[in-house]
Amino acid sequence: MIAYTDKIRDIARRLLKDCRVETVIGFRNGSMPMMNEPCFIKNVDDVDHLIWDGNCGINLANYLTNRTDKIAVVAKGCDSRNIVTHIIENKIKREQLVIIGVPCKGMLDKRRIKAMAPGEVTRVVEDGESVRVCGAGFEKTYPRKDMLQANCAVCIHRNPVIYDELVADPVPEQQNVDRYEDVRAIEAMSAEEKWTYFENLLAPCIRCYACRNACPLCYCPTCFVDESTPQWVGKSQNPVDVRTFHFLRAYHCAGRCTDCGSCERACPMGINMRVFTKKLEKEAFEQWGWEAGLSLDQRPPLDTYRPDDPQDFMK
Amino acid sequence: MQPNPYLPYPVRIDEITVETEDKNLKTFKFTFLNPGDEEKFAYHPGQFAELSIAGKGEIPIGIASSPTEKGFVKFTVNKVGVVSTALHNMKVGDVMGIRGPLGNWYPWERLEGKNVVIIGGGFAFTTLRSSIIYMLANRQRFGQIHVIYGARTPGMLLYRDELAAWEARDDIHMHITVDGTNDPNWKYNVGFVPTITDQKAPEADADTYAIICGPPIMIKFTQPVLDARGYGHDNIIMSLENRMKCGIGMCSHCNVGQFFVCKDGPVFTLAQLNGMPKEY
Amino acid sequence: MKYIRIDKAQWAQGLAAAEKAYRLFGPVREGAMLNFAALAPGQAPDLDGLNTRMSARSVVYPQSEILFEYTVDPNDPDGNVLKEAPAPAKPAAAVGIRPCDAYSFLLVRRNFDAPDVKDVYWLRNYEATTFIGLACDHPGSTCFCTSAGCGPYSEQGLDVLLQDAGDAYLAKILTDKGAAFLAAAGWFTEAPADSEGCFSAGKEAAEAKITSTVETDRLAEIPQMALYDANFWEDIAFSCINCGTCTYLCPTCWCFDIQDEVRGKHGIRERNWDSCMFPLFTLHGSGHNPRGQKVQRVRQRFMHKLKYYVDKYGDGIQCVGCGRCIQYCPVNIDIRKVCQLMNRFGQDAACKVA
Numbered sequence: 029m030i031a032y033t034d035k036i037r038d039i040a041r042r043l044l045k046d047c048r049v050e051t052v053i054g055f056r057n058g059s060m061p062m063m064n065e066p067c068f069i070k071n072v073d074d075v076d077h078l079i080w081d082g083n084c085g086i087n088l089a090n091y092l093t094n095r096t097d098k099i100a101v102v103a104k105g106c107d108s109r110n111i112v113t114h115i116i117e118n119k120i121k122r123e124q125l126v127i128i129g130v131p132c133k134g135m136l137d138k139r140r141i142k143a144m145a146p147g148e149v150t151r152v153v154e155d156g157e158s159v160r161v162c163g164a165g166f167e168k169t170y171p172r173k174d175m176l177q178a179n180c181a182v183c184i185h186r187n188p189v190i191y192d193e194l195v196a197d198p199v200p201e202q203q204n205v206d207r208y209e210d211v212r213a214i215e216a217m218s219a220e221e222k223w224t225y226f227e228n229l230l231a232p233c234i235r236c237y238a239c240r241n242a243c244p245l246c247y248c249p250t251c252f253v254d255e256s257t258p259q260w261v262g263k264s265q266n267p268v269d270v271r272t273f274h275f276l277r278a279y280h281c282a283g284r285c286t287d288c289g290s291c292e293r294a295c296p297m298g299i300n301m302r303v304f305t306k307k308l309e310k311e312a313f314e315q316w317g318w319e320a321g322l323s324l325d326q327r328p329p330l331d332t333y334r335p336d337d338p339q340d341f342m343k
Numbered sequence: 344m345q346p347n348p349y350l351p352y353p354v355r356i357d358e359i360t361v362e363t364e365d366k367n368l369k370t371f372k373f374t375f376l377n378p379g380d381e382e383k384f385a386y387h388p389g390q391f392a393e394l395s396i397a398g399k400g401e402i403p404i405g406i407a408s409s410p411t412e413k414g415f416v417k418f419t420v421n422k423v424g425v426v427s428t429a430l431h432n433m434k435v436g437d438v439m440g441i442r443g444p445l446g447n448w449y450p451w452e453r454l455e456g457k458n459v460v461i462i463g464g465g466f467a468f469t470t471l472r473s474s475i476i477y478m479l480a481n482r483q484r485f486g487q488i489h490v491i492y493g494a495r496t497p498g499m500l501l502y503r504d505e506l507a508a509w510e511a512r513d514d515i516h517m518h519i520t521v522d523g524t525n526d527p528n529w530k531y532n533v534g535f536v537p538t539i540t541d542q543k544a545p546e547a548d549a550d551t552y553a554i555i556c557g558p559p560i561m562i563k564f565t566q567p568v569l570d571a572r573g574y575g576h577d578n579i580i581m582s583l584e585n586r587m588k589c590g591i592g593m594c595s596h597c598n599v600g601q602f603f604v605c606k607d608g609p610v611f612t613l614a615q616l617n618g619m620p621k622e623y
Numbered sequence: 624m625k626y627i628r629i630d631k632a633q634w635a636q637g638l639a640a641a642e643k644a645y646r647l648f649g650p651v652r653e654g655a656m657l658n659f660a661a662l663a664p665g666q667a668p669d670l671d672g673l674n675t676r677m678s679a680r681s682v683v684y685p686q687s688e689i690l691f692e693y694t695v696d697p698n699d700p701d702g703n704v705l706k707e708a709p710a711p712a713k714p715a716a717a718v719g720i721r722p723c724d725a726y727s728f729l730l731v732r733r734n735f736d737a738p739d740v741k742d743v744y745w746l747r748n749y750e751a752t753t754f755i756g757l758a759c760d761h762p763g764s765t766c767f768c769t770s771a772g773c774g775p776y777s778e779q780g781l782d783v784l785l786q787d788a789g790d791a792y793l794a795k796i797l798t799d800k801g802a803a804f805l806a807a808a809g810w811f812t813e814a815p816a817d818s819e820g821c822f823s824a825g826k827e828a829a830e831a832k833i834t835s836t837v838e839t840d841r842l843a844e845i846p847q848m849a850l851y852d853a854n855f856w857e858d859i860a861f862s863c864i865n866c867g868t869c870t871y872l873c874p875t876c877w878c879f880d881i882q883d884e885v886r887g888k889h890g891i892r893e894r895n896w897d898s899c900m901f902p903l904f905t906l907h908g909s910g911h912n913p914r915g916q917k918v919q920r921v922r923q924r925f926m927h928k929l930k931y932y933v934d935k936y937g938d939g940i941q942c943v944g945c946g947r948c949i950q951y952c953p954v955n956i957d958i959r960k961v962c963q964l965m966n967r968f969g970q971d972a973a974c975k976v977a
């Protein structure tokens with residue numbers, strides 16, 4: 029990770045010095061364990077603030093939307109796929125970007141690590157293939173691969189799909205992962221079981237919209253939940269309104285979601301709303317063999333028509 | 344028991360007047376359903392109220408009638424959002440609510456014996472109408488009164504009959520203007536409010552106050568004119584708008600710095616605004 | 624001061640008795656998280672956790688609260704006339720509320736209990752609530768209450784302060800309201816004579832464990848517009864995603880929206896928490912937005928808590944140091960750092976966050 033950090037700083041320094049970009053967007057050290065903060069660097073003297081480790085789970089494509097300047101952006105596999113999606117959807121131009129690709133080894137699941145610890149976690153140290161978790165009166169070491177965010181554990185695109193610089197050799201992609209075990213488990217439920225499952229899943233939601241706002245796909249100038257003429261959804265904690273928000277947001281992400289996990293990571297209540305987007309991701313894959321953000325040359329399935337599109341849903 | 348400040352007085356719509364040629368502005372005349380509510384709704388020119396429609400919500404609107412007019416209250420409403428559109432669709436006889444009066448008002452005690460220049464643009468003339476009626480009803484309490492009022496076209500001026508009646512009086516100096524017109528019979532000014540202000544506003548002195556209410560662009564260009572004419576910033580009085588919900592300084596939607604437009608305002612002097620964030 | 628000893632063996636039984644007269648709220652385990660919520664009949668509050676994810680704000684000020692009810696039936700003589708929603712029949716008790724959360728109501732009260740206008744809903748709920756606090760013997764790493772006007776044993780805003788004494792709770796009765804709750808629970812056992820000593824020793828030990836602080840001494844004297852125009856806001860705001868996490872988890876945030884909803888002929892006017900982080904919060908009907916940019920909204924939140932409030936009420940910051948916004952901000956914006964930047968404005972040559 030230190031090697032990654034050094035390389036990111038070197039590249040950023042060079043890009044700024046050569047005036048190839050006005051801004052570098054990356055991560056700086058956070059004030060909390062397992063938290064880094066997205067930041068921008070405009071000055072060569074500040075590049076040493078940039079860092080990289082397993083706590084860079086926020087998707088930086090989210091910070092590119094509608095920018096007009098020339099930017100270098102640090103991008104792991106999923107960020108790069110969202111950058112592709114951004115370019116396809118005209119939210120940023122390829123020419124504006126210098127993509128500093130980071131072959132990713134997965135992000136740490138801060139929630140799980142906190143839950144497993146016997147007390148408040150004050151320090152987490154990544155050490156090769158292991159993670160050391162420290163707090164008042166305890167220190168525990170876990171294999172790193174067991175401490176990854178759920179989306180990272182089943183990720184098959186760890187390497188950036190598009191980049192101008194690469195901070196290290198590509199990492200081997202994970203083979204034989206079962207990406208949709210969780211979705212299938214829900215699919216197997218009866219209607220009543222699903223209803224209860226979703227009801228419980230969304231019960232803690234406070235409608236802070238952290239999931240929506242952390243998502244690079246959610247860039248609508250006015251989100252449907254904020255429309256007043258007509259008003260599509262109520263503003264209270266009524267469960268119908270809460271559900272409507274989550275279901276519709278998921279549909280808006282269909283065929284676009286890269287399962288970067290930013291939504292779940294951002295949620296202050298620990299809700300795994302990824303089960304909705306993943307179900308649609310699975311459909312896109314099974315119906316059209318589609319995985320979002322892999323190519324600049326291919327239109328997403330929901331904005332193209334092909335005569336051989338499956339039509340089983342029509343009865 | 345404390346009165347519930349969120350509870351509107353029930354009112355009936357008595358009269359609806361379409362004010363402008365685009366039909367987007369209507370004046371609603373309300374009478375209170377419950378005896379005694381009119382007295383409780385005692386107000387000063389410059390204040391506003393929340394118009395409340397069950398099932399739709401509330402909108403803050405300046406009071407267009409004057410406290411010297413008894414038996415009713417009037418509001419002129421532009422059709423922009425959910426509530427104002429619903430209001431525009433209502434009929435004479437319909438029941439709705441009014442909550443207020445809210446906010447502060449033009450500083451009538453300070454204006455006693457002073458010259459007053461009213462400067463208004465577009466549909467922000469409502470509390471200015473209230474003020475003019477009020478001053479004319481108490482004419483001996485004020486010095487010279489000037490009114491500079493502009494709209495895009497003659498058909499977009501509010502209260503046209505009253506404007507004509509005030510024109511005919513010699514105790515109020517009317518300077519009505521439009522941005523442009525091809526009406527050959529137009530006998531008033533043509534030009535933007537800042538230009539007409541420069542031409543017609545009386546000389547500045549310590550006893551002359553300007554009250555400005557209008558769209559941000561009009562205010563932006565009128566203020567330097569008054570500056571150049573030597574108006575002191577304590578003598579320039581403005582009425583602000585911001586998104587509001589509660590109208591009583593609770594919900595914090597309309598704050599500008601530590602002040603609430605709904606409660607500490609909507610009326611501020613330019614001297615006050617100079618020390619506040621420009622978040623309006 | 625009177626002290627009572629509550630044997631933990633009598634805890635559940637006492638709460639069951641109190642439940643007859645009070646609606647009980649307290650920390651409850653919801654999945655992996657501790658939340659402050661209504662206790663189900665017979666449910667004991669979970670007092671083992673540090674602090675609840677959501678603050679106790681909703682006991683007095685629920686996220687959605689009905690203000691009025693009405694019918695929109697034009698044939699009903701009362702059609703379109705609003706009727707005040709009834710108050711809850713029973714008083715409430717917040718059992719196991721932390722001192723910082725209890726103190727927050729005093730800060731918020733200044734807004735809802737203004738000299739000239741009263742928010743009748745907030746006040747009636749507040750006055751109908753008894754606050755049974757639990758002292759924090761194990762404050763967390765992001766707790767900075769001692770420099771934010773309260774502390775782990777703060778009694779401000781509490782009716783009773785409990786101290787965990789192993790097999791019992793020691794209860795310090797602070798008000799008549801508190802005494803009435805303990806009586807309703809049937810807890811009368813006089814505490815040992817050295818209880819006062821236990822509290823002061825506990826207080827000292829707990830305060831010593833607080834490692835996190837904020838500096839606020841210069842906030843009042845720095846001119847408002849100088850802070851507003853300070854050069855650090857863009858750097859602070861960059862990472863913000865403009866979600867409502869900080870404002871909704873905060874015990875001292877009070878902004879709300881008012882909405883009407885109708886189902887069939889029955890309508891309600893309700894208020895819902897709102898957040899100054901949302902662009903919609905300030906959007907005018909004309910489309911103009913005085914705080915249309917993210918940096919303006921982030922600045923608003925910190926200026927409100929750390930400057931406007933300070934200037935308006937002249938009695939400290941609008942923050943109790945609970946640390947929730949630091950713990951749960953998705954992008955790690957840290958109010959302690961922002962407060963330091965603001966407090967040191969004009970002193971530090973380089974105003975950098977990192």
